[in-house]
Amino acid sequence: MRTALSIAGSDSCGGAGIQADLKTMTMNGVYAMTAVTALTAQNTTGVRAIQEATPEFLGQQIDAVFEDIFPDAVKIGMVSASELIRVIAKKLRDYEAKHIVVDPVMVATSGSVLLKTDAVETLEKELLPLAEVVTPNIPEAEILSGMAIKTKEDMLAAAEKISKTYGCAVLLKGGHSINDANDYLYANGEGHWFEGKRIDNPNTHGTGCTLSSAIASNLAKGYELPEAVKRAKDYISGALGAMLDLGKGSGPMKHAFDLTGEFAKEVR
Ligand SMILES: Nc1ncnc2c1ncn2[C@@H]1O[C@H](COP(=O)(O)OP(=O)(O)O)[C@@H](O)[C@H]1O
Numbered sequence: 001m002r003t004a005l006s007i008a009g010s011d012s013c014g015g016a017g018i019q020a021d022l023k024t025m026t027m028n029g030v031y032a033m034t035a036v037t038a039l040t041a042q043n044t045t046g047v048r049a050i051q052e053a054t055p056e057f058l059g060q061q062i063d064a065v066f067e068d069i070f071p072d073a074v075k076i077g078m079v080s081a082s083e084l085i086r087v088i089a090k091k092l093r094d095y096e097a098k099h100i101v102v103d104p105v106m107v108a109t110s111g112s113v114l115l116k117t118d119a120v121e122t123l124e125k126e127l128l129p130l131a132e133v134v135t136p137n138i139p140e141a142e143i144l145s146g147m148a149i150k151t152k153e154d155m156l157a158a159a160e161k162i163s164k165t166y167g168c169a170v171l172l173k174g175g176h177s178i179n180d181a182n183d184y185l186y187a188n189g190e191g192h193w194f195e196g197k198r199i200d201n202p203n204t205h206g207t208g209c210t211l212s213s214a215i216a217s218n219l220a221k222g223y224e225l226p227e228a229v230k231r232a233k234d235y236i237s238g239a240l241g242a243m244l245d246l247g248k249g250s251g252p253m254k255h256a257f258d259l260t261g262e263f264a265k266e267v268r
């Protein structure tokens with residue numbers, strides 16, 4: 001069985017972070033492992049408190065995983081502080097980790113800041129150059145590229161700029177645009193749109209976490225990046241389309257929706 005490691009924060013309401021990653025990786029047929037960067041007291045209406053792991057303890061979790069069950073892919077989500085980012089980067093370099101997907105989580109949809117302002121530079125310098133692909137949403141891509149993104153052409157230019165600056169592929173997610181759910185992948189000097197039908201579901205808590213961990217699962221299974229992205233988009237459309245409706249705010253998706261066709265065959 002292929003394996004994947006999520007290095008991310010815990011979401012007590014189960015829709016984003018480590019919890020979303022575990023469900024997604026399991027549903028995508030890989031064995032899921034975790035290294036928790038922080039605990040959050042959070043629900044569908046917002047984040048109430050954050051308790052970071054110490055850098056030493058985060059390092060110990062990563063060592064425990066790599067020394068025993070070497071992951072076929074690694075997904076990195078919420079890492080709020082520079083010292084934690086540095087530990088992750090050092091460990092991933094030391095272990096020569098494969099297939100690294102970085103979701104540069106900065107601000108939750110609810111508005112809560114999940115990456116300290118002074119840590120953005122550390123993320124750019126230490127983690128992005130290790131990534132096979134980085135998956136910013138539009139506000140995150142604006143910060144990483146230093147450009148305003150208002151149009152499709154802006155998305156193309158920002159993705160190319162981020163890719164060339166940090167030497168990794170970029171999947172710029174369009175979930176924050178109003179009319180569609182089209183994402184743009186720029187990899188190895190070539191661009192490709194992944195068109196997604198916008199699902200009329202207000203419950204989108206954890207979409208970014210879910211997409212990035214589905215991509216990591218597909219890379220762990222041996223798919224090339226464009227196919228890994230296509231399959232991840234299909235998975236997230238299924239989870240959103242199942243129309244789960246929980247909580248008072250933007251609720252979680254139904255990660256364990258009834259799988260059919262290709263998905264069902266792969267996880268058996
Ligand atoms: N309403 C929606 N219908 C279909 N796909 C969506 C919808 N909202 C987001 N997505 C998709 O979910 C993924 C995560 O996107 P996005 O919401 O932009 O990320 P984040 O959660 O990091 O802000 C992308 O593939 C995006 O296209």
Ligand SMILES: Cc1ncc(COP(=O)(O)OP(=O)(O)O)c(N)n1
Pocket residue numbers: 008009010011016017018040042077078105107108109110114204205206207208209210
């Ligand atoms: C612990 C934790 N990690 C990440 C997020 C953000 O999740 P994401 O899927 O990027 O976006 P939204 O859930 O805000 O749509 C989080 N909330 N908690």
